[in-house]
Amino acid sequence: MQPRIPRQSAGEQLDRPPDGPDSDVRFSEELASVVSGARRRAVRDGDRQIDTAHLLHSLLEYDPEARAVLGEGPQVARLLGYLVQRSIGYGLRWQSTVEESGAVPVVTGDAGFSPLAAAAMEDARARAARRGDARACGVDLLAALVADPQARAVEVLGRAAVEPRTVLTRVERHFEPTP
Template structure:
């Protein structure tokens, strides 16, 4: 009898090892994480950073796109596309460090920038505060927008998004238990 084919190990996820992240994400947010992983691989980057997460959020989640005013989504996506051919080239081969957390940490997650790990954990905490078992794309967008020094916020600002206003709208929606 042949032994079963060995399973391909999964890439580490941004949470404590004793917590199953997939069970704590909506289907849409799990798709965002998968999209970010594919983008990292395709772009030849070393790790998922907050700009990868933002790009995948905008491509995948209609609720996240609805959080923006008018043509902002197109402008943000334009900057994200330029990342691989323009200003983002300076990011390749570097570790995203927004200053929110130390870059070298004992509990660092392989394949994720420290700000991306922090954003994902904040998204999970935001959902839990609402009494939800799963984090959504808007939870992650709120967490990204809250870190004013991360790459995702750099992209949002370059695209003309008023990040403090976006954060305030997302924070208000999260407190009311409603989505933007």
């Protein structure tokens, strides 16, 4: 049995600095907030691990740049609607299962993350490094979340009629230098 993500009171969460992968210096402040929000969501949902859908949901809530890359209007609202339904609808089949794919190696050391979520976090860091940035941002994570077709985040995007290739194209445009 996999360990559960430890529960904390609201006071504990506010009074102490984040530890573990949330506080990684390779994350922007916004991305650290995204990870903390995903951790709280996983605990609230009674899930054993933070998965890519938790990260996507938190990314849409906390990172306006990532939300803008996904687009405006009804598409983002529909996407958030599917993510909210996770604990009462289709996402129930995910409970008590580990999100993994044969397409990515299992990454160890990020306690509390599913193998795909841990790989996405590592990919976000690598994307930032390739750009010459010391810290990964939410848009890096968004690109990493849509990279594996087996990710729960990709399934949610598909239900909301958001094409992962389109998201990757928008991410590339986001990082292109402006004239």
